[in-house]
Amino acid sequence: MGFKTGDFPPVDLDTFLDRPLFERTKALALHWTQYGFGSPKMIPATYVVKLLVLYCVIGTALITWTSGVGPFWDVSGWWDQPVVYQKLVLWTVLLEVVGVAGSWGPIAGKFRPMTGGILFWARPGTIRLRPWKAVPGTDGDTRTLLDVVLYLGLVASLLTAVVLPGVPSASLSAVLPDNTSGLVAPWLMIAPIVLLVLCGLRDKTIFLAARGEQYLPAMVFFGTLPFVDMIVAAKLLICMVWIGAGVSKFGRHFTNVIPPMVSNSPCIPSKWIKRAHYRDASGDLRPSRLATFMAHVGGTTVEIITPLVLLFSTDHRLTLAGVVLMVVFHLFITSTFPLAVPLEWNILFCYLAVFLFLGFPNGDGFGIGDMSSPVLTVAIVACLAFFPVLGNLRPDLVSFLPSMRQYAGNWASALWTFTPGAEEKLNRLPHRPTTNQVDQLQALGYPPAVAEVTMQQTIAWRSMHSQGRGLFSVLAARLDDLDSRTVREAEFGCNSVIGFNFGDGHLHDAQLIAALQKRIGFAPGEFVVCWVESQAIHSSVQHYQLIDAALGVVERGYWKVADAVAEQPWLPNGPIPLTVTWRAPQRATAGDGVEAPAP
Known part of the structure; x- marks a missing residue:
C-alpha cells in the first residue's frame, strides 16, 4: 500500500462484474482479510490531519483562549480546568452537529463532498425522519424552513457556549478556591438543550448525529448541578457508556466484528496478525480463538470491569492503571478507523478518563458517596440506565446508540x-x-x-x-x-x-x-x-x-x-x-x- 495507491482487489475488471454475486462476495471478503478496504495511506492520513488540526489544535486553542487559561500548548496549565472540560465536550457536540466529526469522509462513504451534516440539515426540502408519529407538530418527512432555523440555532448556541468566557461559581470556589477560570454559565445550556430536543423530535437523524444520548445528559449536568455533583454525575455517565457497551457485547455477534475491523486497520502492517484473527484466512472466515480473546477479554471484560474499578477505587495506583487501560482501549479503536470513524469521540473519551478520574479522584471528595443527595444519585443512575435497558430488551423502540451498542456487532x-x-x-x-x-x-x-x-x-x-x-x-x-x-x-x-x-x-x-x-x-x-x-x-x-x-x-x-x-x-x-x-x-x-x- 502506497500513500496514493491502495491495495485494490486483484480481479479481472473485464469479467469480474459478470460473475455470480456470491463468487464476487467471496473474492472480496478473502481480499479483505489482509487488506481491508485497501485504501491508500492518504485516506487515514486525511483523518489524522483533520483530528489534529480541527479538533485538537483549533479546538484546544479556541477553548483555552476564551477561558483565560493556557496557552494551549502548555497542557499542564489547562488539562484539569473544569471550564476546559465543559467546553471540550461542547466543541465535540458542535463538530458532530455540523457533520465534520463522526460519519465524515470517504471511510463513511462520503467521497464528494466529504461532509454530510450541515449540507443536508441547513437545506429546506431534504428528507427528515421524525422519531415518533404521536408527537404533534412533526408530521411529514420534508425539512422545512422551521427545521433549518432550529438546526442553525442549535449550531449557534453551541458555538456561543464555547467562545464565551467562564463565570464564577460558588460551588466551584468552595472546592477549588484558587480557580479563576470559572465554569460555563449555566444559562448558556438552556438553548442547546431545548434546541437539540426540538431538532430531535422533528428529525431523529440530527439528535443521533449529535450523540444526544451522551452529550445531552452532560449538558443537563452542566446547567443544573453544583460542581461536585456535576463531576460525579459525569463519572456515572461515562461509566454507563462503557458498561452499557460492554454488556451489549454479550452474545454471538461481537466476535465477528473484530477480524474485519483489525483487517482494515492501517496501523497493523503485519498481514500475519490480520490473518490470525480468522480460523483460516484462505477459506474459513469465522473468528479464531485470538479474535474471541480480543473480543471478550480485551473488549467485554475491559469495558465492564475497568469502569467499575474507576468508579469505586480510592487507590491512586489502581485508578491510574484503570485510566491507562481505558485510554489504550480508545486509542486502539481510533487506530482501526472504523467505518463510522468516531475519532473525535474516542479522543474525547481518552481525555475524559484522565480529567475525571485523575483530575478529581474519588478519594478527594469526588466519589459516588460525595454527591449532595443519595436520591439524586439513584435518580441519575436510573435515568442513564433507562434507554440501555429498554434498548436491549426492545431494540425496535430504541436506536442502538442510546442502547449503548456502539461496537457490539448487534445492529439493525x-x-x-x-x-x-x-x-x-x-x-x-x-x-x-x-x-x-x-x-x-x-x-x-x-x-x-x-x-x-x-x-x-x-x-x-x-x-x-x-x-x-x-x-x-x-x-x-x-x-x-x-x-x-x-x-x-x-x-x-x-x-x-x-x-x-x-x-x-x-x-x-x-x-x-x-x-x-x-x-x-x-x-x-x-x-x-x-x-x-x-x-x-x-x-x-x-x-x-x-x-x-x-x-x-x-x-x-x-x-x-x-x-x-x-x-x-x-x-x-x-x-x-x-x-x-x-x-x-x-x-x-x-x-x-x-x-x-x-x-
Whole structure:
C-alpha cells in the first residue's frame, strides 16, 4: 500500500462484474482479510490531519483562549480546568452537529463532498425522519424552513457556549478556591438543550448525529448541578457508556466484528496478525480463538470491569492503571478507523478518563458517596440506565446508540438491491446535495468498473458480520434475479440521502424507503430491501423485513443468530434457515424478481 495507491482487489475488471454475486462476495471478503478496504495511506492520513488540526489544535486553542487559561500548548496549565472540560465536550457536540466529526469522509462513504451534516440539515426540502408519529407538530418527512432555523440555532448556541468566557461559581470556589477560570454559565445550556430536543423530535437523524444520548445528559449536568455533583454525575455517565457497551457485547455477534475491523486497520502492517484473527484466512472466515480473546477479554471484560474499578477505587495506583487501560482501549479503536470513524469521540473519551478520574479522584471528595443527595444519585443512575435497558430488551423502540451498542456487532442493518439502472433514479432526489457513491467515485476519476468494485467491497464487509449472512440469505431465497441486481450496503446509501449514518439501521428502515418512494416512484421490484432489527438480549433470533419500495413491507420473518454466525460470508451451503411470520396478501408484479408472497 502506497500513500496514493491502495491495495485494490486483484480481479479481472473485464469479467469480474459478470460473475455470480456470491463468487464476487467471496473474492472480496478473502481480499479483505489482509487488506481491508485497501485504501491508500492518504485516506487515514486525511483523518489524522483533520483530528489534529480541527479538533485538537483549533479546538484546544479556541477553548483555552476564551477561558483565560493556557496557552494551549502548555497542557499542564489547562488539562484539569473544569471550564476546559465543559467546553471540550461542547466543541465535540458542535463538530458532530455540523457533520465534520463522526460519519465524515470517504471511510463513511462520503467521497464528494466529504461532509454530510450541515449540507443536508441547513437545506429546506431534504428528507427528515421524525422519531415518533404521536408527537404533534412533526408530521411529514420534508425539512422545512422551521427545521433549518432550529438546526442553525442549535449550531449557534453551541458555538456561543464555547467562545464565551467562564463565570464564577460558588460551588466551584468552595472546592477549588484558587480557580479563576470559572465554569460555563449555566444559562448558556438552556438553548442547546431545548434546541437539540426540538431538532430531535422533528428529525431523529440530527439528535443521533449529535450523540444526544451522551452529550445531552452532560449538558443537563452542566446547567443544573453544583460542581461536585456535576463531576460525579459525569463519572456515572461515562461509566454507563462503557458498561452499557460492554454488556451489549454479550452474545454471538461481537466476535465477528473484530477480524474485519483489525483487517482494515492501517496501523497493523503485519498481514500475519490480520490473518490470525480468522480460523483460516484462505477459506474459513469465522473468528479464531485470538479474535474471541480480543473480543471478550480485551473488549467485554475491559469495558465492564475497568469502569467499575474507576468508579469505586480510592487507590491512586489502581485508578491510574484503570485510566491507562481505558485510554489504550480508545486509542486502539481510533487506530482501526472504523467505518463510522468516531475519532473525535474516542479522543474525547481518552481525555475524559484522565480529567475525571485523575483530575478529581474519588478519594478527594469526588466519589459516588460525595454527591449532595443519595436520591439524586439513584435518580441519575436510573435515568442513564433507562434507554440501555429498554434498548436491549426492545431494540425496535430504541436506536442502538442510546442502547449503548456502539461496537457490539448487534445492529439493525440492511442491504439495498436495484434492478439494472434503477439505482440511478436516486440521483433525481430533489434538494440532495450529493449523488450516489458510485457516481461520486466516477466524478473523482475512477473508471466505472473500479468504482463498482469499490462499492461492492462494502457489501463484502457486511457479509463478514453475522447479520450480513442473514440479509444475504433472505435476498438469495426471495429474489430470483439477485445476480443481475445492484446490491448496496444500506449504511452507505443512507449516508448519501440524509447526510449521516453511524451504523444505525433505524435511519434507513421502511420510513426512509417510503420517503424515497414518495419522491422518486420506483416500479414494483425495482428497489427491494432486506432490513433486519437488532437481536434482543433475551432472544436467540433476529427479525427481518423484506421491503419493496413500491409495495411496502411484503414479508416478515426471523433467523437464528447461531445459524448466521456458523456460516461463511458467501453462503456456500445456501441461505441459512428462515422462518416466515407474515407475508403480504398482494402478489408482486410478474417479472419483478420478488418471490410471490402467499396469504
